[in-house]
Amino acid sequence: MTQIQTLLIIGFVWPEPNSSAAGGRMLQLITQFQQQGYAITFASPAMDSDFMVDLAPLNVKKESIALNCSSFDTFVKELNPAVVLFDRFMIEEQFGWRVAENCPDALRVLDTEDLHCLRLARQKAFKEHRNFTITDTLKEEVAKREIASILRCDLSLMISEFEMELLKTTFKIDDKLLYYLPFLLEPISEKTFEKLPSFEERNDFIFIGNFLHEPNWNAVQYLKETIWPLLRKQLPDANLHVYGAYPSQKVLQLHQPKEGFHIKGRAIDANEVVQNARIVLAPLRFGAGIKGKLIEAMQCGTPSITTTIGAESMQGNLPWNGFVTDDVTEFTNSAMQLYQDKKVWILAQQNGISIINERYSKEQFENDFASKIQILRSNLPQHRLDNFFGALLQHHTLTSTKYMSRWIEAKNSKKD
Incomplete structure (x- = not known):
């Protein structure tokens, strides 16, 4: 009997499909992985909201998790997911090193939503009454964090072809780390x-x-x-x-x-x-x-x-x-x-x-996406070996973030 594989999604917020496109996008991804046969757990450190979707009817297990707390280590080790999907780079920063440490064989996937460094660089240029240039993204402070997160992950899902090209040409990201997956919609009959x-x-x-x-x-x-x-x-x-x-x-x-x-x-x-x-x-x-x-x-x-x-x-x-x-x-x-x-x-x-x-x-993307995930999981050691800068960043991030997080956890426990 084939063992059911688990997907852990770590959400920045609980999905609100009626509030934002990001919420709808997340439900599309849930559907895709369920069609691939994954049992899904959705975890988030966010507070519940009045407009969050009820995950139970979707056969998705809901788990609340805490930031800077070793309780997540126990949780993720027991769950032992085959794939972990990080909802935006800020979540990968918080939990990526813990996943890498406790579930080293899990495929780590980042859903970027949009490139934050691009959006913020354009916003800054607009407010400073000047024309935006692509090099502005290189100067954006958040770019260092965002690009590091992309490099640490095994695959980043991109919703925009323009942003994929920007990552490849301006930030020199290897094409093998990026995958174009836009909104996945029913065709209009x-x-x-x-x-x-x-x-x-x-x-x-x-x-x-x-x-x-x-x-x-x-x-x-x-x-x-x-x-x-x-x-x-x-x-x-x-x-x-x-x-x-x-x-x-x-x-x-x-x-x-x-x-x-x-x-x-x-x-x-x-x-x-x-x-x-x-x-x-x-x-x-x-x-x-x-x-x-x-x-x-x-x-x-x-x-x-x-x-x-x-x-x-x-x-x-x-x-x-x-x-x-x-x-x-x-x-x-x-x-x-x-x-x-x-x-x-x-x-x-x-x-x-x-x-x-x-x-x-969605019919254009479903089979290819499922195949991409399967191939990556089958060839994960070699894929990571080819991504040396990702391994380098994972090493340093795991060390620095780990001790910062442990320090915050110890500080919080003293307050209690």
């Missing part, structure tokens, strides 16, 4: 398409995004102060509905119904509100990764207008689901045209469906 609301059945503009994410807050400010006044002047009866989880007081204060600018907060059903909107506006001025809000727009048959950063790595060689521009006037004129011209709108909608079906259909 003709039957699903026919159920979508028509052009005439839809009204108004929408923005949607988690407000704990700085690029989203900045985009809403940009809409309120610059884009929406221009658009409202041309379409005086139009409304913009802004949805997003965790809105702060400064977000709520932007609510101006008389100006057609409505702050709605968390959407109970994101699909419903996006399907009922005619256009998604996403003027993102910095960021990284693949934008969940724009994928969601395509799935809902809702054309979008975004920036080059918003659309980065999303469409391949296919035409966009609307318009892509960094110019304010073009952005506004494109929004007005898309809102009023049914032919242009329908073409944009069809473009979005083509992008989903041709670039994100």
Whole structure:
């Protein structure tokens, strides 16, 4: 009888698929590993949240773990996972050395979500009113930590082709350590398409995004102060509905119904509100990764207008689901045209469906991903031997982080 292999996922937070694209991405990965026959345990040091998904119906075991505590060593040794998936590099920093020490034969996989050093370097360049260059990522302090984490892991899952190329060319990361795995979606069938609301059945503009994410807050400010006044002047009866989880007081204060600018907060059903909107506006001025809000727009048959950063790595060689521009006037004129011209709108909608079906259909990736994991597990000693810098970093990190963590643990025990 074949022994069931265990996958341990260590989460930065508990998955909230209705709050962020990262939550949805995590559920997609859970499904992939379950299809490969893994029993899954999801552990996190995060507090429970009101909006976290219930893992029990998904046949995923939930475990709370503590930072800087040797109780994790006992837990992971008893679990003895075949594969450990770290949710973002900060989690690998905290727990990677403990996994390496207690379960040396476990395959260590990092899900990057997006490149933090890229996002933060772009954000810094924007706030300093200068043009971003790729070399800015090298100067970003977090890059040293993030790249070290990628090197220590056996494989890093990348959601963006642009970011994969950046890692290979700018940071000289070996291609064998990286694997392109974007959102894994169900293709949009003709039957699903026919159920979508028509052009005439839809009204108004929408923005949607988690407000704990700085690029989203900045985009809403940009809409309120610059884009929406221009658009409202041309379409005086139009409304913009802004949805997003965790809105702060400064977000709520932007609510101006008389100006057609409505702050709605968390959407109970994101699909419903996006399907009922005619256009998604996403003027993102910095960021990284693949934008969940724009994928969601395509799935809902809702054309979008975004920036080059918003659309980065999303469409391949296919035409966009609307318009892509960094110019304010073009952005506004494109929004007005898309809102009023049914032919242009329908073409944009069809473009979005083509992008989903041709670039994100999970059937394209499932078998290859399963094969990649299996091959790596079968050849792990040689794979690690080929990754000398990873072994070097693992050696020094294990030593330095281990003693820092032990010191914190001892300090905490004295308080108790």
